[in-house]
Amino acid sequence: MRIEILxxxxxxxxxxxxxxxxxxxGRELFKLGLRIERQTTVPDGEAIREALSDILSRADAVIVTGGLGPTSDDLTREITAEVLGVELMIDEAAMRSMEAFFALRNKPMAESNRKQALSLVGADVLPNPNGTAPGVYVPPRLNGRSNCAVFLLPGPPRELYPMYHAEVAPRLKALAGLENQNDALELKLTGVGESEVQDGIDAKLAQIPGLEVGYCAHIGEVDVRLIGGDDALSAGRKIVLDRFAPYLVSDDGSSIEKTVVRLLREQNMTLATAESCTGGLISNRITNVxxxxxxxxxxxxxxxxxAKRDLLNVSWQDIEMHGAVSEIVARQMAEGALSVSSASISVSVTGIAGPDGGTPEKPVGTLWIGVARLGMETTAFRAFHPRNRKDFKLGASQTALDAVRKNLLGC
Amino acid sequence: MRIEILxxxxxxxxxxxxxxxxxxxGRELFKLGLRIERQTTVPDGEAIREALSDILSRADAVIVTGGLGPTSDDLTREITAEVLGVELMIDEAAMRSMEAFFALRNKPMAESNRKQALSLVGADVLPNPNGTAPGVYVPPRLNGRSNCAVFLLPGPPRELYPMYHAEVAPRLKALAGLENQNDALELKLTGVGESEVQDGIDAKLAQIPGLEVGYCAHIGEVDVRLIGGDDALSAGRKIVLDRFAPYLVSDDGSSIEKTVVRLLREQNMTLATAESCTGGLISNRITNVxxxxxxxxxxxxxxxxxAKRDLLNVSWQDIEMHGAVSEIVARQMAEGALSVSSASISVSVTGIAGPDGGTPEKPVGTLWIGVARLGMETTAFRAFHPRNRKDFKLGASQTALDAVRKNLLGC
Structure with a gap:
């Protein structure tokens, strides 16, 4: 099934x-076992005409986003009707629902909003509980000019995403004959490289009938995406876990910070952070949850x-002797954070973000991470993320969060 | 001039x-006074053939990114040559430069890399100082099938962006006949809304001959982009500043955190932060610079x-009486940070990020910001960013950084 996005x-x-x-x-369709064959962006207004005509001659389904608003250059409905050779009509249900939307907000409905209730004769109007513009679905049988199913959807994500899940995904599955088939699983791994993951499991996963596999590498993280029926998924999951269980952050796509917050809550523990080179990124990620x-x-x-000395009681002598980026300073930072805060676990990071400050022994990208925990011995380890400043910070925060996760899981 | 991106x-x-x-x-071409007419994304491999043929029949210039690597599905050069009807050849200079790239890194050059030195006969090879794959420029006269200029560029931004500036922008200006004409200015404003900015200056800017104007709103920030000759730009700049000088963060596109770091350095001052609801985002932004x-x-x-009490000496009684999100707590946080750190200026933020914790008097999105400075009276003000958690944090950090900027500028 050839699907395009416009x-x-x-x-x-x-x-x-x-x-x-x-x-x-791309991610959503992949979960259905489908792929985007081509994605096109055009300006508002007339430009959609040529692009849509091209797509209708090639695709089995097209998802058009944007241009459903009330202004004069919102022409998606009108041009689609012309290109498909289908008449427009006011959809009464859409009109009433739009009137209710404005009434609820105590705002007058402008005359220009009326055109947002336009639909194509015989098409399905897709309700939009989060905005004024309903979507439109033109099934292939209505479409005089080609065999392509057409979805017209609003542009703003808060309107688009719920409409996709409620109205578009089920119709795409039906069109592709996938109704009862597939489900998806996203296994997020950290502390292991993409090629190591692929080498470790790809051949085995390929032997499971009906399983689609995708890999996605970010800084400090590899996502393994599995698509298939229940049996294929659980067989695939087992292969990944047999090999990489200690690296598993989540099996539902949750971020590592979300996993760390969940583990802390489950274990009734509190966390303190002591950051040098990451400059607040670790705590920023934690507090996003x-x-x-x-x-x-x-x-x-x-x-x-x-600040290391005054806030965390790091020894000035050790800083002078070993440098701020050293095992002993990482340990003392973590221990200082633990004792000052009365938290039950703490993590510290000290490193060289660059672009300046590197030396031959400690090049830019070097960092030390410490983890201290009540009643346990403090641990520290060295890591290396030779990247630009922002990516270094991201990689360092990832490694530090993973150190907390492993400690909480005892692995 | 019709430009497409593939x-x-x-x-x-x-x-x-x-x-x-x-x-x-889009942003870079806008600086040249040019626009993208259509942007298309296709998978690796053969799919480029059909998309490129379509574009050649429509466009005056096409910029193709990706597919210049050494693997078997990197086919951009080969397919472009076939579609244009031009022969391929090994470019000796590109080959030598690639050999030098590997020699410098003490790595062997794989046989598969050789194809990255392929170019089209008569085309310009565009040097890539940041990677192995050189770019290719096929001028319209060489192109047997259409009148379209073709640029083939590597995908990774760290290779692509410098190559665009060094090799592509000058050629596009020449193709569009723009050599001596336009320059661009990006005026970043904060603390003022997009519609207020437009209402304040748009009519006046429209009267300046040869000036193109664009607005771009982010959370807590509006960018005004001006394109034109020297006279038009300075007239435009004056109109913006006459009305909005106190809101100006930068006139070269620099972020507010970069501006704050610059002002602190110029004034030989140091900053401390005291964050509650922003959870480290302010310091994370500062340390990105x-x-x-x-x-x-x-x-x-x-x-x-x-933590407010123990680290910043905030009065427990005031927290109980006024709540943690209150003017007096914001003041005490800022003053505590200043005295504990010995910095010369400090900023504090305390607020309700949500989704829980709001009340009728203090709904989710409420925050107080304090600024303390040696030898000056501490100030505090209330702000409101009723958004989702991440956007709330972003807006709050923006308002806090702006409070520091204004204090440093005495406005």
């Missing part, structure tokens, strides 16, 4: 807005040596 | 990698009330 929006081509729809649809205030109390960003 | 890469369509090239090229270690020494993430 994104409309001048702001996407002027660079004012990053187009995240392509990647989002709703509910993190239950388990995260104190964060120390000790960017200067004086 | 991105190749299966990872872009599977959703493994976000396609940021479209937005990046190279050289920030000169001006940023101490960060306190006092997520719990106990």
């Amino acid at each position: 994104n409309t929006g001048s702001e996407l081509l002027l660079g004012n807005t990053l187009n995240t729809h392509g990647a989002w649809f 709703p509910g993190s205030s239950k388990v995260f109390t104190h964060g120390f960003i000790t960017y200067s040596n004086e | 991105n190749t890469g299966s990872e872009l369509l599977l959703g493994n990698t976000l396609n940021t090239h479209g937005a990046w090229f 190279p050289g920030s270690s000169k001006v940023f020494t101490h960060g306190f993430i006092t997520y719990s009330n106990e």
Whole structure:
């Protein structure tokens, strides 16, 4: 089944807005075992006509986003009707639902909004509980010009994503004959490289009938995505876990910070952070998780040596003798954070983010991580992320969060 | 001049990698006064053939990214040569430069890398100082099948961006007849809304001959982009500053954190942060700026009330009487950070990130910001960012950084 995405929006081509729809649809369709064959972006207005005509001659289904608003350059409905050779009509249910949307917000409905209730004769109107513009689905049989199913969807993610799940995915599955078939699993691994993961499991996974496999590498993380029926999924899951269980962050796509917050809550523990080179990124990630205030109390960003000494009781002599990026300083930072905060576990990071400050013995990218925990011996280890400043910070925060995860799991 | 972008890469369509090239090229071409008419993404391999043929029949210039690597599905050069009807040849200079690249890194050059030195007969080979794959430029006169200029560029941003600036932008300007014409200015404003900015200056800017104007709104920030000759630019700049000078973060696109670090360095001052609801995001942004270690020494993430009391000497009685999200706590946090750290200025944030914790008097999104400075009276103000958790944190960090900027500028 050949599926194309057509994104409309001048702001996407002027660079004012990053187009995240392509990647989002890619991931969602992959979960159905489907793929995007081509993604196209055109400006608002007339440009959609030529692009849509081209796509209708090639594709089995096209998802068009944007251009359903009330303004004069929102022409997606009108041009689609012309290109397909189908008449437009006002959909009364859509009109009533739009009137209710405005009434609920105590706002008058502008005349220009009326055109948002337009649909194509015989098409399905897709309800939009999160905005004014309903979507439209034109099944292939209605489409006079080709055999292509057409979905017209609103551009804003908060309207688009729920509409996709409620209205589009079930229709795509039906079109592709997938109704009862597939489910998806995303196994997130950390502390192991993409090629090591592939070498370790790819050949075995390939032997499971009906299983589709995808890998996705980020900094400090590899996602293994499995698609298939229940049996294929559980066989695939077993192969991944037999080989890489200690590296598994989550099997539902949850981030490592979410996993760490969950483990802390389950074990009734609290965390403190002592950050030098990551500069607050670890605590920022932790506090992105709703509910993190239950388990995260104190964060120390000790960017200067004086801060390490004054806030965390790191020995000035050890800093002078071993340098701030050293095993002993990482240990003392973690232990200082633990005792000052009264948390039950702490993690420290000290390293050289660059671009300056590297030496032959400690090049840019070098870091030490320490983990201290009540009633356990403090541990520390060296890591190396020779990347640009931001990616170094991201990699270092990933390694530090993983050290906490492993400690909490006792692995 | 009709310009199209063709991105190749299966990872872009599977959703493994976000396609940021479209937005990046949009901004860069806008600086030249040019626009992207269409952007297309196709998988690696053969799919480029059909997409490129379509584009050649429509466009005056096409920029193709990706598919220049050594593997078997990197076919951009080969397919482009076939589609254009031009022969391939090994470029000796490219081969020598690739050999030097590997020699410098003490790595053997694989046989498969040889094909990366392929170019089209008569085309310009575009040097790649940051990777192995050189780019290719096929001028319209060489192109037997259409009148379209073709650029083949590597996919990774660290190779692509420098090559665009050094090799592509000058050629596009020449093709568009723009050699001596335009320059661009990006004025970044904060603390003022997009519609207020537009209402304040748009009519006046429209009267300046030869000036193109673009607006781009982010959370807590509006960018005004001006394109034109020297006279138009300075007239435009004056209009923006006459109205919005106190809101100006930078006139070269620099982020607010970069501006704050620069001002601190210029004034020989140091900063400390005291963060509750932003959870480390402010210090994370500050430490993303190279050289920030000169001006940023101490960060306190006092997520719990106990941490506010123990690390920053906030009065327990005031927390109980006024709540942690209150003017007096924001003031005490800022003053505590200043005195504990010996920094010369400090900023504090305390607020309700949600999704839980809101009340009718203090709904989710409420925050208080404090600024303390040696020898000056501490100030505090209330702000409101009713958004999801991550956007709330971003907006709050933006407002806090802006409060520091304004204090340093005395405005």
